[in-house]
Amino acid sequence: MADILERIVEVKRDEIRALKSRYSLSALEELAGAADRVRGFQASLRSAVAAGRAGVIAEIKKASPSKGVIRADFDPAWIAGEYAAHGAACLSVLTDERFFQGHNDYLVAARKAVALPAIRKDFLVDPLQVIEARAIGADCVLLIAACLSVGQLRELYGLAQSLGMDVLVEIHDGMELEQVLSAQLAGPLLLGINNRNLRTFETRLDTTLDLLPRLPKDCEVVTESGIAAPADVKRMRDADVHRFLIGESLMRQPSPGQALAKLVA
């Protein structure tokens, strides 16, 4: 059986075809040009960290392929308000419909409710999806190294930057790190290390810690997935990792904002 990442990318190919039949490139570019001004995503994380705080990207995620529905009562604007009121630096919004029960409208609603910058969390493999991200208001896009060739990574990264967006480049092992470094992207690189293996769903915080010695000095590391307890946050901060992408453990609590405050207190 094809693994989940391959299945997701197959579905994305269909979505890209549909997007192409709905919009011409110039129409989509026009929408991107008319979108709300970009809010600095990488800068917001940087200022939290400079102030001695954890820089948290708080995720708005209804469901996932590994966990099913995570939160049934799902109101993206309300959740965004919770996160903003309790110290999140940025929002992450899943827009994939098929596997994560996300939606572009959730990003629009969440971003409209607060002043925080937001990343479009999806599986981007085509320039059109990057332009679409800006058209719906995204301030940052996720580029997953495992879905992209070095050439695609360079192309999509450059395109996102040319649209004023930041990019979070995601890896989960040393091979993907080498691939990203060989792309020689314009830094300082915002590099996400996913503790969850998207092929097996196994989650190990050591994934981040093991890769740290191999990262370039100016790299801004985000540890992603599986952060559930204050001890997890402390372990990372002791290793000089101050940026976090956190979803499930917040989404499962009645007040995701209070959960966030407790986690990083």
Ligand SMILES: O=P(O)(O)OC[C@@H](O)[C@@H](O)c1c[nH]c2ccccc12
């Ligand atoms: O819910 P968690 O374990 O806190 O993880 C959040 C985030 O890291 C995870 O949703 C994620 C990281 N990279 C992704 C790529 C696609 C979809 C989802 C993800």
